[in-house]
Amino acid sequence: MEILDKPLWNELEKSIHEPARLAIVTRLCAEKAGLGFQDLKSECGLTDGNLSRHLKVLEEASIIHLDKVGKGRKSHTCVKLTPDGREAFLRYLYSLEKVLHGALDALEINSHDLPSALPLAVS
Amino acid sequence: MEILDKPLWNELEKSIHEPARLAIVTRLCAEKAGLGFQDLKSECGLTDGNLSRHLKVLEEASIIHLDKVGKGRKSHTCVKLTPDGREAFLRYLYSLEKVLHGALDALEINSHDLPSALPLAVS
């Protein structure tokens, strides 16, 4: 269980943990063929500049690969998860699950009961 | 289902989402009586200054309450989750669970199989 030696929270890969990037990676992991910049932008509800910046971070972390075809008006950037990226994402999700269950244990509720434990119960 | 109108990621309360603060809040939610600064510090693996700063953020978000008794060397700060904080944390966990399951769905694995899907299977 060496994964628990370090505090669990340090396992949460920062490059993925940021909400916008979590959205990006989640969306990408379902698309083996990759996704265009514009599609990703609208599906994740991000601005151009914002998406651009986040993609740069993810690319520098070798989590995604950018394939830019053409230039100027006709350019098209295809964003794809790398094998390493997918692996990192799996690890991230595993850590996330442990964090989540740790919290639910501490609260002594099981995930099944979570919605009803909320103040304004969600339909 | 108004909670799904906004992109799911925006539901991840920033003041809680940061890993160190997630650690703090998770640790606190199990302690109705609250926890001392020093205990929290060592259990979350944070430095003095760092914990101080994070507690300030959480206090400003009304997620925790700080009870400082005494001054100087003998002072003792007791950190407690507020009712609102507990509520916010539950909502956060609910969102987190949705994010997690959304990702697992996209990957077409169920959470049970997650450990074995990892590159270096965790014992």
Place this chain on the structure above:
DNA sequence: TGTTGTAACTTTGTATCACAAAGGAATCAA
């Protein structure tokens, strides 16, 4: 053939944030 428009990003500027080093503040030990 310019020149205006537009699509698809990138870069830049600003405001916020995380972190740890340095700084109180009160007490204790010699």
Place this chain on the structure above:
DNA sequence: TTGATTCCTTTGTGATACAAAGTTACAACA
């Protein structure tokens, strides 16, 4: 009483998120 110790806070710095402005190339029209 002065130097060490405990328990935090503040400050300084480097990183980050965001959107406004910029860039590049093509397209359509006069």
